[in-house]
Each structure stands twice: as structure tokens, then as C-alpha cells.
Amino acid sequence: MTREEFFLGNGAIALGLVEAGCQVVTSYPGTPSSEILPEVTRLVKSEGLNTYVEWSTNEKVALDTAFAASVSGKRAACCMKQVGLNVAADSLMSAAYLGTIGGLVIISCDDPGPHSSQTEQDTRLMARLAKVPVLDPSNPKEAREMAKLALDISEEFRVPVILRPAIRVCHARQSLSWGPLKTNDQKAVFEKDPARWAATPRFRYILHGELNQKLGKIGQKFEGLSNFNFHDMASAKKYPLGIIAGGVPYAVVRDIFSEEDRKDIPVLKLGTPYPFPERMAQEFMSRCGKVLVIEETDAVIEYFLRDREKVLGRLSGHVPAEGELVPEVVYGLINNVLKELDLEPFPESGDREAVELVKRLELPIRRPTLCPGCPHRAAFFAIRKASPKAIFTSDIGCYTLGLNLGAVDTCLDMGAGITIASGFYQAFCQDGVRKPIVATIGDSTFFHSGTVGLLSAVYNDARFILVILDNHITAMTGMQPTPALGIRADGSKGKAIPLERLVAGCGVDFIEVVDPYDVKEMTALVKKAAGYVEDPDGGIAVIIASHPCIIAYRDEAILERRKVTITEDCVECDFCIDRFECPALYKDEELGRTTINRVLCTECGVCLDVCPKGAIVEA
């Protein structure tokens, strides 16, 4: 029976994978990719399939695992965000040479904007670097079809294929109909072939040649893929301007032309940017006076077009070099080109006045903040109190928002809370300066890439306090389990790996666990740790601040509710608002003092330890 469902883009990708008989799906969560694996799991459970799903500890592990499944003949996928592909790059580059047996698709989700990432990097360039084909869907429906295409191409040509949906595909929703799903029952086989699977540099040279040949053939195939590469040019006609677009910008361009009822400008859609369908693009271009390239996030198609005189795009300054190509931006940039070429322009959009109005209204910027009752807030407050002069290195997760509390000074990449701390220590130490440093990292991030940094720091005798903010979940990306929980992606039981043992295994001798809700105890512990760090016989001190995420664990996260109130002793110093920043605390202008928003307050009671005047008390 087929049914209609309003799928999240990531759900559409999951559907495409399962429909294509993908037997192994691995992932490490990261916005905008996080929902793919849970959606696969949902489909697998509802349809009673036996697809293997796994949250791996990081993206490289996810890719290696999926690669092995492919080598054993099964169709496999691994899913990550674009910066996750940096972590998996080592594996990707080599896997491109070795090739695949069962289809292997790497889904790397881009984040133009960026909305929830540290860069706007373009996965298509990673594909070009690794020399693997890449597909660029414009909407969820196409992403579903391309997931299957990717596996087919991978299997036919024996090369990993990348699917690159951007955030507006991942987090778009679209109605799709779907029907019964079947399991693919390919059994694992491994035929030994060391010249390939364990190739030494001499064989690598040969494999590189094979890869180049595969790319040539795939390029040929892409030329004929009329479902994904097509244009709407009338035959034998010449045009002053044509547009080449791919991915999300293609959908935006289509809507703009249909809304403006314009049929005088042909559009070539390229869903397969690499290997580049050269002939198709060349033919299109030969019949246009100028060609405007609209793609996200970087320039890729634009570089591949040979007739430089004709090309308008990022390199010529006609398309913004950073930021998301939202509809109004695309509208404006096309309109500028129309005017530049003396073609009939679009009506002026008239949004400028509205934008100016909004500016005049001086609306407060709503920066994201830690939730009311978040254990990280308590931990950060205690850290700053105990060690106000320290450098605070931190990492990637909800707790990056410790920024708002002045308890996060750096955030580079996954695991860098520890490695930057170590680097700072050595840089100062060289000058004979002992700088207090407190590093913070989340539990999931610590599993992802914390241990290698910690090992190196211990080995090289760096000195700092490391606070592992253990909220028993991967919160920011939507509540995925961590290895410490011993719960696997499908909800089944796995082996739980306690953080303490892992930290001890890295050679750390000072390990203390504390509940950060007890601000006094945590403050005292940070001070004690500072003593250990400074002691010539000491070392790195690790504090595990353990308290469950209030969103993931709800009632379980607050065992003892403490209703608080603010007395007339409040002197409006704003200390609690600036330094503790609980969203439930706000200034009531009428009352003339700080007050509690009962709707937001979780009654965690942590603020009882915050007010220097003792004005926050139990009600």
C-alpha cells in the first residue's frame, strides 16, 4: 500500500537509501545531517527490515565502517555534515583509489549561511579533490532519487559517490508517496586481493590511473542523465543570457522565473557537477551571449566553464562570495545582470523599505542561549567563579553557548577544546609563564575526538584543567546517544564505556566526578584541581561535570525541584542576568527588580547560589 507523507529532506534521503537496498548505514550526527540515520531507523523498524544502523564515534569511523561493508559486497551509506567530511577526508581520499564492490554513498550535508557550522565549505570541492563523483539535489524529492542513483553509479563504476544536499534540502519538507519496502539480502563476502585492498604506493599509481578512467566514463554517463541535467532552450535559438544552476539555487531560480512569468531566459540545471558534463554545458553556452552561474556555496561549475569571456558568477563579482543564496538574493542578482545586459528587468522588489523599517525598530537580537536549568550553565558559572583569570578553551556543542557567560574564549573544531589548551600551555610555558587554562568539552565531542588530544597533552606534560561537560547525550544535534550510555542507534543495548575509564586510559591521574548543580562543590573542586595542575608532581586535572540534559531527560534531570523567588534585597546589579544568563531571569521594569518568568523556570534552584546579595531565595 502506498501512502503520502510529509517528509523531511533527510527523511527523503533515508527513504531513497532504503528503497535502493542499502544494507548498512553509519553516521555521526551534525546539523544539517543528523536526522538521516534516525529516519532510516524509523523506516527499518516500521517495515521490519534488517538494515544495520550505527552511530559511529566520528565521521572517519563511520566512513571506514561503511567502506568495509561495500568491500564485502553490500550497499552502504554514511552520513555526516560537511565539516565532518574533513574528519573523514583521510578515509575518503584513499577509498576513491581503492574503489568499491557494493554501492557506497557518502552523504555530506552543506550549510550555506552558515546556520549551524563553523565554515561554509562546499562539499563539491572535496569531491573534486578526492576525485569522486558528486550529486547535487535541488529538493527532497530529487535527493531521494539521487540517493539511489549514487548507489547505482557507485556499484557500476566501483567508486564511492558523494551526495551533497544543502541545508535547504535536508530541512525542507515535501510531500512524497511511498510504498512497501524490501530488504536487500546480499551476503558478505571478502575476496582477498592485497594488491588492491592493501595497495602499496606502486599499486596506488595503477589505481589512480583506473580512477581517472572511471571518471571519464562516468562523465560520459552524466551527459546523458536527462532526469538530472537538462535545459529548457528552444532548438536553434540564440539567447543574450542563459543561466546555469545546480542544487537549491536551481529551485529558487525556477520559482522566480515562473512567478515573474519569464520564458526568455533559458536555464540549464546541472545535478551532477563532477565529473563535469562538459559537452552539455558547452552546447548550452554556445547559444548564449552570456551565462550566469548560480550555485552554492563556492564556485565549482563556474571553474569548469571554458569560455571565460561569457561567464558571470562569483569570480566576476555577480554572485555574492559568501552567505546563503536565499530567494531575495537570487532575485536581486539576476535583476542586476538583466539591467547590466539591457534586458527587461524584474519589477523592483520593494523590500528595501521593509528592511529599513526593521532596522529602525531596533529589535533585540535573540542570540541562542543555554536552556533554563541547563547543567552547563551551572558548570560554567562555577568554573568562572573558581578561576576568573583563566583562558577558557572550549569546543562544539550546546556548551559553545557558554560564550554568553564569558566562559568560552575559543572554539576551533571538534576536540580543539583540549588541543588548543595544550597548545596555549606550551606557548606560554616556553616563555616561563604559567597561565591558568580551563578547557571544556562535551561528552559526545570527547568520544568523537577528545582522547587523541588528551593523550598527546598528557604525554607532553601540558598542564590545564579539563572539564568534561557530561550531559549523557549529544544534545545540540537532536539527542543522539553517546557510547557512555550503552544504547545503540536502533535502541538496542551496546557496551557502555564509562568516561572515567577512558580518561584514566589516557594517563590522567586526577579524575573527579561532580554534579554541577552543586555550584559550591564544583567551585571548590575547580580550585582543588588548579592546585594539582600547578604542583610540580601534578599534571592535567580532569573534572567530569555530570548532570543530564534537561531537554533530553526532562523530569529525571531535576530530582529535587526548588521554587525560587527574588526578594527586595535585589539591587538591580544585573550580575545574575549578565553572568548567569538564565532565560527565566529578567528585569521587570515596573517592579524595578529582577524577576522570574514562571513559564520558563524549571525550578532547578541553581540560581540560589548566584546572587552576591543573597536576594534569590527559596520560595
Add this chain to the structure above:
Amino acid sequence: MKHVNFVLSGLGGQGILFLTKVLAQAALEKGHNVMGAETHGMAQRGGSVVSHLRLGDVESSLVRTGAAHFLLALEENEAYRNIPFLAKGGRIYANASPASFPREEARSYLERGRILCRSVEAGEIATELGGPMSSNLALLGFFSAFEDDPLTHDDLRGTIDRVSPERFRDLNVAAFDAGLKKGMGKG
């Protein structure tokens, strides 16, 4: 009207995603093609959150500035912030006090664009019913007191009843009905 564009705005945690889901599901059940865009990730921790919802034959999930027919805002400032999305003749439904919404400075712009503003204290309605988290549905009820195209209040109520998690169902429907009543001038 070839298609209908909604922009839904609020702060992370106010239930924008659920509101989007209800509207989308109701539209689907009426046989519309539906495309939507959601905010996930960092902004969900209390930052500005926007959903776009488009009914009809469209390719892209995003509404262009100047093209939204309806703006539903769960917070007053998030209503102002998204004014640029509204088309001429568009309508705003905001969780705000009718006594002070919209602000004086915005009025002449809105009037020139024939943009109609209606507001209701959806937060208070829901809080009175004992579930401040259902403000989103109180606002939706209020909206549907004035707008029955493309979705009627019966369509919306039916969907809320079907898609609400068990423990919030009664409260959600009650909040919707209270908002509806208020909009019809009976609450």
C-alpha cells in the same frame, strides 16, 4: 492565487516546528502540494526561529521577501523582524497585546502595504488553560477565526487531534478552541 506562502516565526522552544507540522499536515490532507523549510540546530536554543510553508506547485522551500500571504508570529519582536517577507495585502497574526500591537513606528508602512495586523495574547490564553506551551495552537485558533481559505478551523482542529502527542492532545485542542473563540469575539 497560484500558491499560498506562510512564514511562521518565534523563538526556539516555542513550538514553531509543531505549528508548521499542523498546518502542513492539514494542507496535505486537503490535497495540496506542500513544501516547507524548518530551522534546526543552534537557533533552536532560544534564538530566532523561522519556518516557511508553501502550498501549491513550487520548487523551492523558501518564501521570498515580499511574497508571504500570512505571517504567524509567536512573539512580538519576531513578528516585526519578519515584516519584509509580507506581500502587499498580506496579514500578520501575532501573539501580542492588541492594545500595543503593532508599534506606532511600523503603522504607516503596514498601512501603505495594506498589511493587516491582528494580535491576541495567545500566551495568556494557553496559560489560563494550564499549558503555556500550547500558545502556538491558541494563536492558530485565533488565525482560523478569520481565515478559512485554504484551511478551515475544522480542518485544523482535526489535524491537531490526530498529530498531537497523547499527553498534550486535550490541552492542544482546548488551546486552539479558546483562540478560535477569542477571534470570533466570543472569548
